[in-house]
Amino acid sequence: MDYLKIKGKSSLNGTIKISGAKNASLPLIAMTILAKNNVTLKNLPSVADIKTLLKLLSNLGAKCSFHDDKVLVDTSTMNETKATYDIVKTMRASILVLGPILARFGHCEVSLPGGCAIGQRPIDLHLKALEQMGAQIAIKAGYIEARAPQGLKGCEIIFDKITVTGSANIIMAAALAEGETTIINAAREPEVVQLCEVLNKSGVKIEGIGTAVLKIHGTHGKLLNIKEFSIIPDRIEAGTYLCAGAISGSELTLTDVEPKHLGAVIAKLEEMGFRLEISDDTITIFPAKEIKPVKIVTQEYPAFPTDMQAQFMALATQAEGVSIIEERLFENRFMHVSELQRMGADISLNGHTATVNGKTKLSGADVMATDLRASSALVLAALIAEGQTNVHRIYHLDRGYDSLEKKLRAVGVEVQRLKEGL
Numbered sequence: 001m002d003y004l005k006i007k008g009k010s011s012l013n014g015t016i017k018i019s020g021a022k023n024a025s026l027p028l029i030a031m032t033i034l035a036k037n038n039v040t041l042k043n044l045p046s047v048a049d050i051k052t053l054l055k056l057l058s059n060l061g062a063k064c065s066f067h068d069d070k071v072l073v074d075t076s077t078m079n080e081t082k083a084t085y086d087i088v089k090t091m092r093a094s095i096l097v098l099g100p101i102l103a104r105f106g107h108c109e110v111s112l113p114g115g116c117a118i119g120q121r122p123i124d125l126h127l128k129a130l131e132q133m134g135a136q137i138a139i140k141a142g143y144i145e146a147r148a149p150q151g152l153k154g155c156e157i158i159f160d161k162i163t164v165t166g167s168a169n170i171i172m173a174a175a176l177a178e179g180e181t182t183i184i185n186a187a188r189e190p191e192v193v194q195l196c197e198v199l200n201k202s203g204v205k206i207e208g209i210g211t212a213v214l215k216i217h218g219t220h221g222k223l224l225n226i227k228e229f230s231i232i233p234d235r236i237e238a239g240t241y242l243c244a245g246a247i248s249g250s251e252l253t254l255t256d257v258e259p260k261h262l263g264a265v266i267a268k269l270e271e272m273g274f275r276l277e278i279s280d281d282t283i284t285i286f287p288a289k290e291i292k293p294v295k296i297v298t299q300e301y302p303a304f305p306t307d308m309q310a311q312f313m314a315l316a317t318q319a320e321g322v323s324i325i326e327e328r329l330f331e332n333r334f335m336h337v338s339e340l341q342r343m344g345a346d347i348s349l350n351g352h353t354a355t356v357n358g359k360t361k362l363s364g365a366d367v368m369a370t371d372l373r374a375s376s377a378l379v380l381a382a383l384i385a386e387g388q389t390n391v392h393r394i395y396h397l398d399r400g401y402d403s404l405e406k407k408l409r410a411v412g413v414e415v416q417r418l419k420e421g422l
């Protein structure tokens with residue numbers, strides 16, 4: 001296993017190019033199952049989760065090939081409809097193949113994704129919606145067995161909770177269904193919007209894109225001719241690097257970013273005293289004279305994203321005063337707290353609310369990553385900590401950050417990736 005050795009204190013200087021969004025790439029790769037043509041995806045990030053999903057598609061008989069920054073996926077050769085435990089257990093977002101495989105082949109078996117460090121991660125809403133569309137669903141020996149021999153039928157789906165991958169799954173199922181599907185309380189994340197836009201350009205008429213009510217006109221089983229597209233920038237990667245600039249008191253510019261997807265994050269940084277200069281596809285952050293404390297409540301897009309909660313908690317340790325951070329989406333998304341406390345942070349927890357007393361001096365330490373965004377919070381803390389920090393189990397980071405240590409080193413951070421035990 002690898003770990004990152006980071007020398008604090010670091011100041012950053014220069015420009016970081018933002019990669020394609022992991023959470024847009026995953027549903028768009030699953031969407032290729034709906035295509036009759038060889039689909040070209042551009043700007044895919046080089047992260048473990050993307051490689052895992054492409055491997056899953058290859059296991060199902062699809063052909064994936066890589067050309068520069070393009071990936072071509074040909075699912076016309078798919079001859080398998082079972083997503084097995086060995087691969088699904090490594091990435092629960094594999095559940096995204098359920099809707100497309102069921103819609104195209106009329107049957108599908110997907111290993112139950114199970115929970116992860118941050119929570120139970122149920123998929124009951126995905127399954128309930130597919131049943132409403134006419135699927136028979138059974139859970140057997142840890143697998144979801146879904147059948148729809150007559151194909152899926154469009155209907156009205158009301159999601160009890162806003163679910164990002166649940167919305168994506170049903171949008172893709174509805175794309176090949178017979179008739180119209182209306183999804184009420186759909187997720188409005190930019191990653192769901194891009195999925196709708198690509199489908200809309202590929203012959204699936206979708207109304208209400210970007211709103212909570214989507215109307216999808218299915219092709220009644222006709223496969224799609226999906227045009228080439230480029231993945232949108234990763235707003236969470238961008239937010240993470242903005243926090244890196246903020247916590248280290250640096251002037252840092254991000255390029256290839258979509259500021260429109262970062263409204264709530266930019267607003268919170270400005271509330272904390274940071275000045276940002278924003279153009280169509282760049283954001284520059286400048287040091288704050290004094291970092292002000294903040295109140296954060298995580299909610300669905302366009303409100304403050306749960307995927308930025310850990311990073312802002314690290315930043316809040318450097319604010320002059322008391323910050324309050326409430327996590328409303330996941331039941332166990334404070335795993336970074338104990339590691340930050342070991343570096344000297346003064347944080348107390350009460351249920352889903354964390355109280356962060358700042359400003360505290362952080363000291364380098366051996367810390368352990370527990371989940372993707374918690375890991376990035378530890379890297380941020382290491383930038384401001386006095387001395388060396390070793391962040392262990394960084395396979396968590398590799399799931400969602402493309403070339404993180406290379407990007408940080410290029411703006412002046414002393415960071416190395418080393419092998420445990422060597």
Ligand code: EPZ
Nearest residue numbers: 023093121122123124125126161162163164165307329372
């Ligand atoms: C997506 O997860 C993201 N992953 C997560 O990003 C992100 O944190 C999350 O959305 C929320 O924004 C991908 O897009 C691959 P949800 P997802 O279904 O779709 C409950 C990262 O760091 N729920 O929107 O799994 C659920 O328990 C990852 O990149 C049900 O109860 O999240 C949660 O409380 C972490 N039943 C809430 O809804 C269901 O059937 C939101 O979950 C589905 C969800």
